[in-house]
Amino acid sequence: MPQYAVLIYERVPPEELPAEVMEAHGALPGRIAEAGGRTIAGLALAEPSTATSIRDGLLTDGPFIETKEVLGGIFMIEARDLDHALELAKMTPIVDGGVEVRPLIGFQVLEDS
């Protein structure tokens, strides 16, 4: 099945997300599986003030692009097609923001050998 990245954008920083939202995130892979998709992997990012950006060798404190809604996490799913991927992505618990759904060209986890 085709693979998609779902990018989570929130105005609320990750450590301020209420407990029930965190629980809903935890339950998401199960709901996605029930709807005929599959969660392959997920990344939860620490809040943007902890980021360091590098451009042309110069360091900046903070994210690469300053946005009001910050990238909080990315998860990778398998879905039948875009309509299915969008249906699954809509299940993502969001407090104040939204998601972006983008097709994956490739996804690989490199194992320690």
Added chain:
Amino acid sequence: MLAASVRVTRDLDAAEESVQEAYVAALQAWSRDGVPARPGAWLTTVARRNALNAMARGRTLRAKLPLLIEPETTDMDEPNEIPAIPDDRLRLVFTCCHPALSREAQVALTLRLVCGVSTTDIAHAFLVAEPTLAARLTRAKKKIAAAGIPYVVPGPADLPSRLDPVLTVVHLLATTAHVAPTGDALVRVDLADRALDLARMLHALLPAEPEVAGLLALLLVHHARRATRTDADGRLALLEDQDRSAWDRAAIAQADALVVGALGAAPPGRFALQAAIAALHAQAASVEETDWPQILALYDELQRVWPAPVVALNRAVAVAMVDGPAAGLAEVEAIERAGELAGYRYLPSTKADLLRRLGRHEEAAEAYRNALALTENAAERAFLGERLA
């Protein structure tokens, strides 16, 4: 025929090339053996087989040559064509109008792939440079393939939300034709015909959908009045001056029947309501005899389901007819203050007309000048110019 190939390849470019190869093969075979009894079916079968072969070889085809879409009006269309064809056309329309594509991509794709309009003509109609439009089409097709937009007719649960962009695109085609924004012709007839054909096709394929019936009714009324929108010299004719006897009464009658069905939905949708308003105008013997109170009531309903500022402006015209120009002007000024119709030429032109009727000629003149500054259509400019004098 393109639609049938797309069903096989799921890749619009590959489908285009299969169709093209089918035509080439047809020319060779038919000059040798004569035209077969059902040429349309022959072409479709060949195109499908080509598509399957292409996929089997795993080629990715990029068609540089102009797309040879079978025009809808050629003799090759058989009435008893392979039954799958109408479904394929519906699939193609819904794919071209997928909400994941931008409105301009939806419009360009629909015109190119469903209506078979050339890239050049689409570029002219929407005042875009041809390479820009070609790039827009390429990006859209790429998105369909890369993002995996499925080639399906949406299921019943999704149909209402998926239908809205389709109807909006077809309506956009008709209204772009209705008053061409620049250039000399007030009505660009070709796009209007395409839009009407599309609406007819949609209604034939989705007879139970009230908004589809509503759209068709609306376009039929526009079509019925087309002959009289400009006078013999191509100048804009006011509704009150149009020769109503020249309106296509058969089309209006068809529209009336459709409107009754379309208003059956609860609540009635925006196309059904717009069609009802257009039908009321068309039924009246003159502007004075038009049922303006009912039109105003319909606009109130329309605003509820479609709270767009353009609707408010049209409603203000109805208010003026029912409660007098001062009341209408108050509505228009409120819309103006809200600022959402800033570049829209019909706002100052409406305001100008109301001011004129109130005898406030200096302010009217200024409003007409504002409208003139926003209008590039020659027939409209001539009309506004005359009003100024």
